Amino acid sequence: AQKVTQAQTEISVVEKEDVTLDCVYETRDTTYYLFWYKQPPSGELVFLIRRNSFDEQNEISGRYSWNFQKSTSSFNFTITASQVVDSAVYFCALSDGSGGYQKVTFGTGTKLQVIP
Amino acid sequence: SQTIHQWPATLVQPVGSPLSLECTVEGTSNPNLYWYRQAAGRGLQLLFYSVGIGQISSEVPQNLSASRPQDRQFILSSKKLLLSDSGFYLCAWRREFYTDTQYFGPGTRLTVL
Numbered sequence: 430a431q432k433v434t435q436a437q438t439e440i441s442v443v444e445k446e447d448v449t450l451d452c453v454y455e456t457r458d459t460t461y462y463l464f465w466y467k468q469p470p471s472g473e474l475v476f477l478i479r480r481n482s483f484d485e486q487n488e489i490s491g492r493y494s495w496n497f498q499k500s501t502s503s504f505n506f507t508i509t510a511s512q513v514v515d516s517a518v519y520f521c522a523l524s525d526g527s528g529g530y531q532k533v534t535f536g537t538g539t540k541l542q543v544i545p
Numbered sequence: 546s547q548t549i550h551q552w553p554a555t556l557v558q559p560v561g562s563p564l565s566l567e568c569t570v571e572g573t574s575n576p577n578l579y580w581y582r583q584a585a586g587r588g589l590q591l592l593f594y595s596v597g598i599g600q601i602s603s604e605v606p607q608n609l610s611a612s613r614p615q616d617r618q619f620i621l622s623s624k625k626l627l628l629s630d631s632g633f634y635l636c637a638w639r640r641e642f643y644t645d646t647q648y649f650g651p652g653t654r655l656t657v658l
Contacts, residue, residue: 464646466649471651472633472635472651472652472654473635473649473650473651473652474635474637474649475649476646476647476648476649479645479646520588520589531577531639531645531647532591533591533647535588535589536588537587537588538588
């Protein structure tokens with residue numbers, strides 16, 4: 430069975446601080462995909478990144494960076510120089526590698542509050 | 546480009562009343578469609594998914610049902626709402642046959658009183 434653990438329920442940081450959101454996953458599949466979504470107060474889930482299990486290269490997109498480590502089954506998300514607009518709930522998710530029905534397992538989310 | 550719509554955006558319904566939430570996708574064909582529910586302060590629970598017209602799979606037994614009358618239309622229904630049906634309902638789509646990202650609609654916030 431697949432499982433995604435986001436141990437940090439809520440995090441508060443002061444604006445311009447760096448913050449890392451942790452994500453640990455469990456799966457028996459050799460092919461799988463990991464995702465991060467952002468849910469601002471408006472409620473819509475916004476897709477941020479997808480990473481497949483064969484690509485352990487870290488990625489940077491502006492102030493966002495992701496660290497994927499298969500050895501520790503982790504896919505952590507770092508926001509550099511946080512801003513108030515980064516305040517949201519962030520979900521890590523895992524899906525299997527099948528091309529048919531795609532079951533996505535979501536973590537319980539980490540609520541990030543950036544204080545001005 | 547593809548867009549996904551949901552309506553209504555918010556809904557307040559009495560216990561025992563019927564429900565119909567609609568989701569439509571534009572700009573793609575044969576999408577896989579999903580209904581999720583998010584209770585207040587909690588994660589996402591998959592309710593239904595559909596890989597084609599008339600094909601519905603249920604993940605959680607409950608008093609809700611789903612239908613897909615057209616390729617890009619997905620409807621969530623109930624004959625009699627319960628208090629526990631309150632929550633935020635999200636529709637999502639992904640491309641058929643691709644191990645690809647699920648993209649979410651804006652959601653419907655349902656309050657059952």
